[in-house]
Amino acid sequence: MAEPVQTPQAFAPRIFSGIQPSGGLTLGNYLGALKRFVQKQDEGIETVYCLVDMHAITVWQDPARLRQQTREAAAGFIAAGIDPARSILFNQSQVSAHVELAWIFNTVARMGWMSRMTQFKDKAGKNSENVSLGLFAYPALMAADILAYKATHVPVGEDQKQHIELTRDIAAKFNNDYGVNFFPITEPVIEGAATRVMSLRDGTKKMSKSDPSDQSRINLTDDADTISKKIRKAKTDPEPLPETVDGLADRPDARNLVNIYAALADMTPAQVIAEYAGAQFGTFKPALADLAVAKMSPITTEMTRLMQDEAEIDRILAKGAERADAIARPIVDEVYDIIGMIRSRYR
Numbered sequence: 001m002a003e004p005v006q007t008p009q010a011f012a013p014r015i016f017s018g019i020q021p022s023g024g025l026t027l028g029n030y031l032g033a034l035k036r037f038v039q040k041q042d043e044g045i046e047t048v049y050c051l052v053d054m055h056a057i058t059v060w061q062d063p064a065r066l067r068q069q070t071r072e073a074a075a076g077f078i079a080a081g082i083d084p085a086r087s088i089l090f091n092q093s094q095v096s097a098h099v100e101l102a103w104i105f106n107t108v109a110r111m112g113w114m115s116r117m118t119q120f121k122d123k124a125g126k127n128s129e130n131v132s133l134g135l136f137a138y139p140a141l142m143a144a145d146i147l148a149y150k151a152t153h154v155p156v157g158e159d160q161k162q163h164i165e166l167t168r169d170i171a172a173k174f175n176n177d178y179g180v181n182f183f184p185i186t187e188p189v190i191e192g193a194a195t196r197v198m199s200l201r202d203g204t205k206k207m208s209k210s211d212p213s214d215q216s217r218i219n220l221t222d223d224a225d226t227i228s229k230k231i232r233k234a235k236t237d238p239e240p241l242p243e244t245v246d247g248l249a250d251r252p253d254a255r256n257l258v259n260i261y262a263a264l265a266d267m268t269p270a271q272v273i274a275e276y277a278g279a280q281f282g283t284f285k286p287a288l289a290d291l292a293v294a295k296m297s298p299i300t301t302e303m304t305r306l307m308q309d310e311a312e313i314d315r316i317l318a319k320g321a322e323r324a325d326a327i328a329r330p331i332v333d334e335v336y337d338i339i340g341m342i343r344s345r346y347r
């Protein structure tokens with residue numbers, strides 16, 4: 001078997017990323033992912049964004065709520081600046097190439113690789129005998145999402161890094177096993193001040209839609225008053241802000257608020273510190289609350305407006321799915337061919 005040489009240049013740049021429509025979107029999703037999705041779109045790169053409903057059902061979802069949250073996430077994307085004419089925006093279950101390729105990747109990925117996924121271990125906890133098989137196989141579906149488009153770059157928050165590494169391993173093993181240079185070795189794009197937004201109640205824990213405390217997060221659906229209150233009540237320490245970013249090293253709550261400010265204002269944490277060195281939280285928190293309201297409220301308002309017309313959201317997702325399918329279908333058909341499946345209806 002020939003050793004394939006990976007030449008990423010051989011693959012046209014294409015961005016893919018996804019968000020689970022389980023529970024509303026948080027400030028973590030917005031700063032760690034969505035805001036950066038918009039930036040990538042505006043840089044003129046081909047961008048494919050997916051609401052991963054098939055991933056969402058790896059834990060129980062109420063059907064009516066899932067449908068609603070998928071529409072709400074789509075509205076959130078558009079309100080945040082995703083233009084469905086420029087980016088491809090769709091929900092995963094409408095493009096069957098994802099699950100087809102995922103099955104093939106279930107045969108490529110090794111049990112050992114999957115068993116090392118920290119997100120599975122975190123989510124399963126002590127309950128690993130009782131979680132769905134889908135939750136274990138989750139990262140293979142994620143690899144399929146990305147590679148069904150031969151995506152070269154995937155903007156994500158830090159928590160997804162290990163899954164992208166697995167995607168790279170799956171691509172490399174597939175290429176190697178079949179002696180092809182078919183899949184790119186995708187690069188994670190983890191950049192900016194907010195790659196890991198932490199809980200407002202505990203700066204050592206990730207801000208998450210599944211945290212039982214609503215005070216721990218800002219939701220994309222929160223109104224101005226709620227955003228402001230949550231930030232003013234955010235956990236902090238009694239010290240003023242330090243003179244340099246190094247002074248934040250052992251202050252997770254303070255660092256989190258500085259990072260959030262930086263990401264919202266398109267600044268670096270060092271620039272924020274330069275502006276607020278020595279300030280008390282009594283000064284910094286209201287400034288952050290005002291900034292968060294100024295940046296988030298227009299998105300919430302627009303999202304609410306878009307949600308008035310669900311049929312229009314469904315049309316946008318259908319159109320996106322059609323465009324996504326046009327890219328993914330031929331790629332997955334070629335995969336069937338490579339692995340030796342008879343596909344007479346495509347010949």
Ligand code: TYM
Binds near residue numbers: 018030032194208
């Ligand atoms: P999900 O739905 O948990 O999160 C979506 C995106 O938001 C980022 N994110 C955060 N970033 C910074 N701080 C936080 N507190 C925070 N919380 C979430 C995540 O890193 C992610 O970028 N497995 C993925 C969904 C997925 C996917 C894909 C992503 C499925 N297929 C293919 C990329 C490519 C997930 O559960 O993300």
